Amino acid sequence: MTTTTTSEKDAGSQIAYLARVLKTPTITRVFEDLAETARDQAWSHEEYLAAVLARQVAEREESGARIRIGGAHFPQLKTLEDFTMDHQPSLRRDILAHLATCTFIPKAENVVLLGPPGVGKTHLAIGLGLKAAHAGYPVLFDTATGWLARLQQAHATDGLDKELKKLRRYKLLIIDEIGYIPFDATAANLFFQLIAARYEQGSLLVTSNMPFGRWGEIFGDDIVAAAMIDRLVHHAEVLTLSGDSYRTRARRELLKTTTTNTMSTK
Structure with missing residues (x-):
């Protein structure tokens, strides 16, 4: 020494x-x-x-x-590294790796994850949100129903414009689970205003169990849905996930293991 x-x-x-x-x-x-x-x-x-x-x-x-990360209100912490890519062979690893660099955020570009329930859309959304937070970008996560409640409350107090301006400080907004619950015309209008306010101003990451062709059913208006989709995908990476639900697969594997163990003890 x-x-x-x-x-x-x-x-x-x-x-x-x-x-x-x-x-x-x-x-x-x-x-x-x-x-x-x-x-x-x-x-x-x-x-x-x-x-x-x-x-x-x-x-x-x-x-x-x-x-x-604390301010993003993620429902749980799931990293991209923990995502099992083998369950999504059609998901291009190079595109996901590029999105993980978060270079789409300063360009106010969007990410859309489409696919049936249980294929990992929310996991990927949280994982990309965590990457963004570590890269220095403020992030805010909520489900579609959660975002609707937030927008409705602001609208009811004539503070929607103020709320949309306040959300600009978040460089990435994550809207999870569009399509699980249909919305009325008022809700559709509020969602349109949110997406329009973010257009070329801030990034959105959206997950949906419905293909774009059925968004008119979600929002009860084909024209409003088309206007939302047009702004959302203009500068966006759209990834479609497929396959069985992770939960269904896990349950099936558990039942298979249990059955095998039961038979081996007989």
């Missing part, structure tokens, strides 16, 4: 003071240990400074990501 000189101790005290003034707690915590490593490994001044600042930035970014 290298002996610390008096001048180095004085410099350390000054760094600790300056770090407190700058409100950089990570630097306060790590600069001494990194200084010892720097002396042992003969780092240059630039290498030492870069190491200290990198630790501060990394922890600040991680703290920011935790705040953004």
Whole structure:
């Protein structure tokens, strides 16, 4: 271990003071240990400074990501890395990998995930939302019914325009489960205003169990549905998922395993 000189101790005290003034707690915590490593490994001044600042930035970014994830209101945390791609052989891995870079968000582009229930749409939506949060983008998640309740409340108090403007601070809005419950004309109009307000201004990630050809049934109006789809897909990546429900498959595999075990004990 290298002996610390008096001048180095004085410099350390000054760094600790300056770090407190700058409100950089990570630097306060790590600069001494990194200084010892720097002396042992003969780092240059630039290498030492870069190491200290990198630790501060990394922890600040991680703290920011935790705040953004908490504010996104995800129903649960599911990562893209945990998604079983083998269950979706038709899902192009290169497109998903590109979406995971979140480069579509600063361009205000959209993502649409279509497919029957239980094929992983919500998992992918949350996974992409987490990637966005870690990349520094504010995200907000809700189901279609949850978004409708939010819009209806704002509309009832003549605050819809204000609410739509407030939502602009979220770079990515996730609307999950469009199609499970049909909406009336008023609801369709509110959804249209949300999508129109985001058009070329902010990204949307939408999941639906219904193909676009049946969105007129969801919103009770083919014209409004077509207008929504037109704005939604103009700058969008549309991914169609297929296959059996994960839950149905898991239940079938469980029953198969149980039956096999039962037969083997006889």
